[in-house]
Amino acid sequence: MLIEPNKIVQQNIPLPVLGADDALLRVEACGLCGTDIEQYRGEMPVSERHTPFPSIPGHEPVGVIADIGKDAARRWGVEPGDRVAVRPFFGCGKCEACAAWQPERCPGRGGTYGFIGVDRAPGLWGGYADMLYLDRLSVVRKIDPTLPAGVAALYNPLASGMSWAKTVPETGPNDRVVILGAGVRGLCCVIGAKEAGAKQVVVTGLAKDAHKLELARRFGADDTLIVEPGMDVSEALRDITGGGAEVIIDTTPNAPDSMRHAIEIAVRGSRIVMVGLKGPRAVDGIMPDDIVHKEIVMRGVLSTPFSEFAPAISVLESRRYHLEDMHTHSFDVADAEKALRTLEDSEDGAIHVAIVPGA
Ligand SMILES: [Zn+2]
Numbered sequence: 246m247l248i249e250p251n252k253i254v255q256q257n258i259p260l261p262v263l264g265a266d267d268a269l270l271r272v273e274a275c276g277l278c279g280t281d282i283e284q285y286r287g288e289m290p291v292s293e294r295h296t297p298f299p300s301i302p303g304h305e306p307v308g309v310i311a312d313i314g315k316d317a318a319r320r321w322g323v324e325p326g327d328r329v330a331v332r333p334f335f336g337c338g339k340c341e342a343c344a345a346w347q348p349e350r351c352p353g354r355g356g357t358y359g360f361i362g363v364d365r366a367p368g369l370w371g372g373y374a375d376m377l378y379l380d381r382l383s384v385v386r387k388i389d390p391t392l393p394a395g396v397a398a399l400y401n402p403l404a405s406g407m408s409w410a411k412t413v414p415e416t417g418p419n420d421r422v423v424i425l426g427a428g429v430r431g432l433c434c435v436i437g438a439k440e441a442g443a444k445q446v447v448v449t450g451l452a453k454d455a456h457k458l459e460l461a462r463r464f465g466a467d468d469t470l471i472v473e474p475g476m477d478v479s480e481a482l483r484d485i486t487g488g489g490a491e492v493i494i495d496t497t498p499n500a501p502d503s504m505r506h507a508i509e510i511a512v513r514g515s516r517i518v519m520v521g522l523k524g525p526r527a528v529d530g531i532m533p534d535d536i537v538h539k540e541i542v543m544r545g546v547l548s549t550p551f552s553e554f555a556p557a558i559s560v561l562e563s564r565r566y567h568l569e570d571m572h573t574h575s576f577d578v579a580d581a582e583k584a585l586r587t588l589e590d591s592e593d594g595a596i597h598v599a600i601v602p603g604a
Protein backbone atom coordinates (compact mmCIF):
# COMPACT_ATOMS: atom_id res chain seq x y z
CA MET A 246 0.00 0.00 0.00
CA LEU A 247 1.31 3.44 -0.96
CA ILE A 248 0.80 5.55 2.15
CA GLU A 249 2.73 8.68 1.15
CA PRO A 250 5.15 9.62 -1.63
CA ASN A 251 8.04 7.13 -1.80
CA LYS A 252 6.62 4.87 0.90
CA ILE A 253 5.02 1.50 0.29
CA VAL A 254 4.16 -0.70 3.27
CA GLN A 255 2.61 -4.14 3.47
CA GLN A 256 -0.78 -4.45 5.06
CA ASN A 257 -3.51 -7.07 5.33
CA ILE A 258 -6.94 -6.14 4.06
CA PRO A 259 -9.80 -8.59 4.68
CA LEU A 260 -11.36 -10.20 1.62
CA PRO A 261 -14.87 -8.96 0.88
CA VAL A 262 -17.99 -11.09 0.74
CA LEU A 263 -18.94 -11.14 -2.93
CA GLY A 264 -22.38 -10.47 -4.36
CA ALA A 265 -23.85 -11.86 -7.57
CA ASP A 266 -22.15 -9.30 -9.74
CA ASP A 267 -18.50 -8.95 -8.74
CA ALA A 268 -15.38 -11.09 -8.42
CA LEU A 269 -11.98 -11.58 -6.86
CA LEU A 270 -8.82 -12.03 -8.87
CA ARG A 271 -5.74 -13.84 -7.56
CA VAL A 272 -3.05 -11.60 -9.03
CA GLU A 273 -0.41 -13.48 -11.03
CA ALA A 274 1.38 -10.43 -12.37
CA CYS A 275 0.96 -6.68 -12.58
CA GLY A 276 2.95 -4.76 -15.16
CA LEU A 277 4.68 -1.50 -14.20
CA CYS A 278 5.02 1.56 -16.39
CA GLY A 279 6.17 5.17 -16.08
CA THR A 280 2.84 6.08 -14.49
CA ASP A 281 3.64 3.80 -11.56
CA ILE A 282 6.83 5.77 -10.95
CA GLU A 283 5.03 9.12 -11.08
CA GLN A 284 2.43 7.76 -8.67
CA TYR A 285 5.09 6.42 -6.29
CA ARG A 286 7.02 9.70 -6.36
CA GLY A 287 3.82 11.67 -5.66
CA GLU A 288 4.10 13.52 -8.97
CA MET A 289 0.66 12.74 -10.36
CA PRO A 290 -2.00 15.41 -10.48
CA VAL A 291 -4.85 14.64 -8.08
CA SER A 292 -8.19 14.29 -9.83
CA GLU A 293 -11.62 12.84 -9.21
CA ARG A 294 -10.36 9.57 -10.63
CA HIS A 295 -7.19 9.49 -8.66
CA THR A 296 -6.92 9.19 -4.89
CA PRO A 297 -3.23 9.40 -4.16
CA PHE A 298 -2.85 8.05 -0.60
CA PRO A 299 -3.34 5.56 0.81
CA SER A 300 -3.95 3.35 -2.18
CA ILE A 301 -2.75 0.05 -3.58
CA PRO A 302 -0.95 0.83 -6.86
CA GLY A 303 -0.97 -1.45 -9.88
CA HIS A 304 -3.15 -0.85 -12.96
CA GLU A 305 -1.97 -3.54 -15.41
CA PRO A 306 -3.03 -6.77 -13.68
CA VAL A 307 -3.42 -10.26 -14.97
CA GLY A 308 -4.53 -13.16 -12.81
CA VAL A 309 -6.84 -16.06 -12.12
CA ILE A 310 -10.50 -15.70 -11.14
CA ALA A 311 -10.49 -16.84 -7.49
CA ASP A 312 -14.19 -16.32 -6.81
CA ILE A 313 -17.01 -14.82 -8.82
CA GLY A 314 -20.71 -14.05 -8.43
CA LYS A 315 -23.06 -15.97 -10.68
CA ASP A 316 -24.25 -12.93 -12.68
CA ALA A 317 -20.71 -11.70 -13.29
CA ALA A 318 -19.66 -15.19 -14.37
CA ARG A 319 -22.45 -15.28 -16.91
CA ARG A 320 -21.88 -11.76 -18.24
CA TRP A 321 -18.08 -12.03 -18.44
CA GLY A 322 -18.11 -15.63 -19.65
CA VAL A 323 -15.52 -16.74 -17.12
CA GLU A 324 -15.40 -19.07 -14.13
CA PRO A 325 -13.07 -19.67 -11.19
CA GLY A 326 -9.66 -20.83 -12.42
CA ASP A 327 -9.73 -18.86 -15.67
CA ARG A 328 -6.79 -16.57 -16.32
CA VAL A 329 -7.89 -13.10 -17.38
CA ALA A 330 -6.37 -9.74 -18.28
CA VAL A 331 -8.15 -6.79 -16.67
CA ARG A 332 -8.73 -3.47 -18.38
CA PRO A 333 -7.42 -0.68 -16.13
CA PHE A 334 -10.55 1.47 -16.32
CA PHE A 335 -14.13 0.89 -15.40
CA GLY A 336 -16.96 3.40 -15.55
CA CYS A 337 -20.34 4.10 -13.97
CA GLY A 338 -22.14 2.17 -16.68
CA LYS A 339 -24.77 4.85 -17.11
CA CYS A 340 -23.26 7.79 -18.99
CA GLU A 341 -22.56 8.54 -22.64
CA ALA A 342 -18.83 7.75 -22.31
CA CYS A 343 -19.61 4.36 -20.80
CA ALA A 344 -22.14 3.64 -23.55
CA ALA A 345 -19.33 4.30 -26.06
CA TRP A 346 -16.99 1.92 -24.19
CA GLN A 347 -14.81 4.81 -23.06
CA PRO A 348 -14.85 4.43 -19.28
CA GLU A 349 -11.60 6.41 -19.12
CA ARG A 350 -13.72 9.44 -20.06
CA CYS A 351 -16.53 8.63 -17.62
CA PRO A 352 -17.24 11.54 -15.28
CA GLY A 353 -19.15 9.28 -12.89
CA ARG A 354 -18.27 6.90 -10.13
CA GLY A 355 -15.98 4.53 -11.95
CA GLY A 356 -12.29 4.28 -11.45
CA THR A 357 -8.91 3.07 -12.57
CA TYR A 358 -7.37 0.10 -10.81
CA GLY A 359 -4.35 1.24 -8.84
CA PHE A 360 -5.68 4.75 -8.27
CA ILE A 361 -8.64 4.24 -5.95
CA GLY A 362 -8.19 4.94 -2.25
CA VAL A 363 -8.30 2.03 0.16
CA ASP A 364 -11.05 3.89 2.03
CA ARG A 365 -13.45 2.94 -0.75
CA ALA A 366 -14.76 -0.53 0.09
CA PRO A 367 -13.49 -3.18 -0.22
CA GLY A 368 -10.08 -1.49 -0.56
CA LEU A 369 -8.47 -4.11 -2.79
CA TRP A 370 -8.23 -1.88 -5.86
CA GLY A 371 -4.64 -2.37 -6.97
CA GLY A 372 -2.43 -4.98 -8.58
CA TYR A 373 0.46 -4.77 -6.07
CA ALA A 374 -1.33 -7.36 -3.99
CA ASP A 375 -2.20 -11.03 -3.86
CA MET A 376 -5.87 -10.33 -4.47
CA LEU A 377 -7.70 -7.72 -6.52
CA TYR A 378 -11.40 -6.93 -6.22
CA LEU A 379 -13.17 -6.76 -9.60
CA ASP A 380 -15.94 -4.19 -9.80
CA ARG A 381 -19.07 -5.31 -11.63
CA LEU A 382 -18.27 -2.97 -14.53
CA SER A 383 -14.78 -4.37 -15.07
CA VAL A 384 -13.79 -5.56 -18.50
CA VAL A 385 -11.89 -8.83 -18.40
CA ARG A 386 -10.71 -11.09 -21.16
CA LYS A 387 -9.41 -14.62 -21.01
CA ILE A 388 -5.74 -15.01 -21.83
CA ASP A 389 -3.64 -18.10 -22.51
CA PRO A 390 -2.74 -19.59 -19.11
CA THR A 391 0.48 -21.11 -20.48
CA LEU A 392 2.10 -17.72 -21.15
CA PRO A 393 4.56 -16.75 -18.39
CA ALA A 394 2.66 -14.39 -16.04
CA GLY A 395 5.06 -11.47 -16.57
CA VAL A 396 4.68 -11.81 -20.35
CA ALA A 397 0.89 -12.00 -20.10
CA ALA A 398 1.05 -8.68 -18.21
CA LEU A 399 2.31 -7.06 -21.42
CA TYR A 400 -1.26 -6.95 -22.79
CA ASN A 401 -1.63 -3.32 -21.74
CA PRO A 402 1.48 -1.76 -23.37
CA LEU A 403 0.90 -3.99 -26.40
CA ALA A 404 -2.63 -2.61 -26.77
CA SER A 405 -1.05 0.85 -26.69
CA GLY A 406 1.46 -0.11 -29.37
CA MET A 407 -1.32 -1.43 -31.59
CA SER A 408 -3.32 1.75 -31.06
CA TRP A 409 -0.51 4.28 -31.51
CA ALA A 410 1.48 2.65 -34.33
CA LYS A 411 -1.27 0.90 -36.30
CA THR A 412 -4.84 2.07 -35.71
CA VAL A 413 -4.57 5.78 -34.87
CA PRO A 414 -2.18 6.71 -37.74
CA GLU A 415 -3.88 4.18 -40.07
CA THR A 416 -0.48 2.72 -40.91
CA GLY A 417 -0.25 0.70 -44.10
CA PRO A 418 2.31 -1.02 -46.34
CA ASN A 419 3.40 2.22 -48.00
CA ASP A 420 4.34 3.88 -44.76
CA ARG A 421 7.72 4.53 -43.25
CA VAL A 422 7.28 4.58 -39.47
CA VAL A 423 9.64 6.38 -37.11
CA ILE A 424 9.23 5.62 -33.42
CA LEU A 425 10.92 8.12 -31.13
CA GLY A 426 11.89 6.40 -27.90
CA ALA A 427 12.73 2.78 -27.14
CA GLY A 428 10.97 2.13 -23.84
CA VAL A 429 8.42 -0.66 -23.47
CA ARG A 430 5.84 1.43 -25.28
CA GLY A 431 8.24 2.31 -28.09
CA LEU A 432 9.06 -1.39 -28.48
CA CYS A 433 5.36 -2.25 -28.48
CA CYS A 434 4.94 0.36 -31.23
CA VAL A 435 7.47 -1.61 -33.28
CA ILE A 436 5.12 -4.58 -33.01
CA GLY A 437 2.10 -2.39 -33.87
CA ALA A 438 3.88 -1.07 -36.97
CA LYS A 439 4.95 -4.58 -38.02
CA GLU A 440 1.39 -5.84 -37.56
CA ALA A 441 0.26 -2.99 -39.83
CA GLY A 442 2.73 -4.15 -42.49
CA ALA A 443 4.73 -0.90 -42.52
CA LYS A 444 7.36 -0.56 -45.25
CA GLN A 445 10.10 0.56 -42.89
CA VAL A 446 10.28 0.79 -39.11
CA VAL A 447 12.91 2.97 -37.43
CA VAL A 448 13.39 3.41 -33.68
CA THR A 449 15.46 5.99 -31.80
CA GLY A 450 16.94 5.70 -28.33
CA LEU A 451 19.77 6.94 -26.16
CA ALA A 452 23.12 5.24 -25.75
CA LYS A 453 21.82 3.63 -22.52
CA ASP A 454 19.00 2.05 -24.56
CA ALA A 455 21.34 0.02 -26.78
CA HIS A 456 19.91 -3.29 -25.51
CA LYS A 457 16.38 -2.06 -26.16
CA LEU A 458 17.26 -1.03 -29.72
CA GLU A 459 18.78 -4.45 -30.22
CA LEU A 460 15.46 -5.96 -29.13
CA ALA A 461 13.60 -3.59 -31.49
CA ARG A 462 15.56 -5.14 -34.35
CA ARG A 463 14.64 -8.63 -33.18
CA PHE A 464 10.99 -7.56 -33.23
CA GLY A 465 11.45 -6.48 -36.84
CA ALA A 466 12.65 -2.88 -36.80
CA ASP A 467 14.66 -2.20 -39.97
CA ASP A 468 16.87 0.51 -38.51
CA THR A 469 17.73 2.03 -35.16
CA LEU A 470 19.36 5.30 -34.23
CA ILE A 471 21.27 6.10 -31.05
CA VAL A 472 20.72 9.79 -30.36
CA GLU A 473 23.95 11.39 -29.18
CA PRO A 474 24.20 14.85 -27.55
CA GLY A 475 24.46 17.58 -30.18
CA MET A 476 23.35 15.29 -33.00
CA ASP A 477 21.07 16.63 -35.74
CA VAL A 478 18.39 14.01 -35.13
CA SER A 479 16.11 15.10 -37.96
CA GLU A 480 18.94 15.01 -40.47
CA ALA A 481 19.97 11.54 -39.32
CA LEU A 482 16.39 10.26 -39.56
CA ARG A 483 15.90 11.77 -43.02
CA ASP A 484 19.03 9.93 -44.10
CA ILE A 485 17.83 6.60 -42.73
CA THR A 486 14.34 6.91 -44.21
CA GLY A 487 15.39 8.39 -47.53
CA GLY A 488 13.63 11.70 -46.95
CA GLY A 489 11.23 11.36 -44.03
CA ALA A 490 8.38 9.31 -42.64
CA GLU A 491 4.65 9.04 -43.18
CA VAL A 492 4.04 7.99 -39.57
CA ILE A 493 5.90 9.30 -36.52
CA ILE A 494 5.13 8.24 -32.96
CA ASP A 495 6.70 10.27 -30.18
CA THR A 496 6.91 8.13 -27.04
CA THR A 497 9.83 9.97 -25.43
CA PRO A 498 9.13 11.29 -21.92
CA ASN A 499 10.32 14.73 -20.80
CA ALA A 500 12.01 15.49 -24.14
CA PRO A 501 10.00 18.24 -25.83
CA ASP A 502 12.48 18.62 -28.73
CA SER A 503 11.22 15.34 -30.13
CA MET A 504 8.04 17.15 -31.19
CA ARG A 505 10.15 19.43 -33.37
CA HIS A 506 11.99 16.41 -34.80
CA ALA A 507 8.66 14.78 -35.62
CA ILE A 508 7.50 17.83 -37.56
CA GLU A 509 10.86 18.20 -39.30
CA ILE A 510 10.94 14.63 -40.58
CA ALA A 511 7.27 14.56 -41.57
CA VAL A 512 6.50 14.33 -45.27
CA ARG A 513 3.36 15.59 -47.00
CA GLY A 514 0.34 14.04 -45.29
CA SER A 515 2.24 12.58 -42.34
CA ARG A 516 0.46 11.47 -39.22
CA ILE A 517 2.18 12.31 -35.95
CA VAL A 518 1.04 10.58 -32.77
CA MET A 519 2.09 12.29 -29.52
CA VAL A 520 2.06 10.07 -26.44
CA GLY A 521 5.17 10.77 -24.33
CA LEU A 522 4.39 13.43 -21.71
CA LYS A 523 6.84 16.33 -21.52
CA GLY A 524 5.92 17.96 -18.21
CA PRO A 525 5.85 21.77 -17.99
CA ARG A 526 8.30 22.25 -20.85
CA ALA A 527 7.86 24.24 -24.08
CA VAL A 528 9.37 23.49 -27.46
CA ASP A 529 11.63 25.88 -29.32
CA GLY A 530 12.02 26.06 -33.03
CA ILE A 531 8.70 24.73 -34.31
CA MET A 532 7.67 26.39 -37.57
CA PRO A 533 3.86 26.38 -37.62
CA ASP A 534 3.80 26.73 -41.41
CA ASP A 535 5.43 23.30 -41.69
CA ILE A 536 2.23 21.79 -40.32
CA VAL A 537 0.21 23.58 -43.01
CA HIS A 538 2.53 23.00 -45.95
CA LYS A 539 2.97 19.33 -45.12
CA GLU A 540 -0.70 18.90 -44.20
CA ILE A 541 0.33 17.10 -41.03
CA VAL A 542 -2.25 15.40 -38.85
CA MET A 543 -1.16 15.56 -35.20
CA ARG A 544 -2.95 13.53 -32.63
CA GLY A 545 -2.37 13.31 -28.89
CA VAL A 546 -3.42 10.05 -27.31
CA LEU A 547 -3.78 9.65 -23.55
CA SER A 548 -4.74 6.03 -23.13
CA THR A 549 -5.73 2.97 -25.06
CA PRO A 550 -9.20 2.28 -26.42
CA PHE A 551 -11.14 -0.82 -25.52
CA SER A 552 -11.00 -2.06 -29.12
CA GLU A 553 -7.23 -2.74 -28.90
CA PHE A 554 -7.56 -5.08 -25.93
CA ALA A 555 -8.45 -8.21 -27.92
CA PRO A 556 -5.96 -7.69 -30.79
CA ALA A 557 -3.15 -7.19 -28.26
CA ILE A 558 -4.00 -10.44 -26.51
CA SER A 559 -4.09 -12.22 -29.90
CA VAL A 560 -0.58 -10.97 -30.64
CA LEU A 561 0.61 -12.23 -27.25
CA GLU A 562 -1.01 -15.62 -27.76
CA SER A 563 0.31 -15.93 -31.32
CA ARG A 564 3.87 -15.96 -29.95
CA ARG A 565 4.95 -14.23 -33.17
CA TYR A 566 7.33 -12.08 -31.14
CA HIS A 567 9.64 -13.39 -28.47
CA LEU A 568 8.18 -11.23 -25.72
CA GLU A 569 10.08 -13.13 -23.01
CA ASP A 570 12.99 -10.92 -24.10
CA MET A 571 11.02 -7.78 -23.23
CA HIS A 572 9.77 -8.92 -19.81
CA THR A 573 13.10 -8.81 -18.02
CA HIS A 574 12.25 -8.56 -14.29
CA SER A 575 9.70 -9.98 -11.85
CA PHE A 576 9.51 -8.88 -8.20
CA ASP A 577 7.41 -10.11 -5.30
CA VAL A 578 4.83 -7.72 -3.81
CA ALA A 579 7.17 -7.22 -0.83
CA ASP A 580 9.82 -5.86 -3.22
CA ALA A 581 7.55 -3.31 -4.97
CA GLU A 582 9.84 -0.39 -4.17
CA LYS A 583 12.82 -2.24 -5.58
CA ALA A 584 10.78 -3.04 -8.70
CA LEU A 585 9.97 0.65 -9.18
CA ARG A 586 13.59 1.71 -8.75
CA THR A 587 14.77 -0.97 -11.16
CA LEU A 588 12.35 0.28 -13.79
CA GLU A 589 13.12 3.93 -13.13
CA ASP A 590 16.87 3.52 -13.54
CA SER A 591 16.70 0.75 -16.19
CA GLU A 592 19.00 -1.07 -13.76
CA ASP A 593 20.42 -4.43 -14.68
CA GLY A 594 19.18 -4.27 -18.29
CA ALA A 595 15.55 -3.79 -17.17
CA ILE A 596 12.97 -3.26 -19.89
CA HIS A 597 9.55 -4.50 -18.73
CA VAL A 598 9.17 -5.00 -14.99
CA ALA A 599 6.23 -6.65 -13.24
CA ILE A 600 5.10 -7.43 -9.73
CA VAL A 601 4.66 -11.19 -9.59
CA PRO A 602 3.41 -12.40 -6.17
CA GLY A 603 5.77 -15.05 -4.87
CA ALA A 604 8.57 -14.19 -7.34
ZN1 LIG B 1 0.58 1.74 -17.10
Ligand SMILES: [Zn+2]
Binds near residue numbers: 341352
Ligand atom coordinates in the same frame (compact mmCIF):
# COMPACT_ATOMS: atom_id res chain seq x y z
ZN1 LIG C 1 -19.91 6.45 -16.98
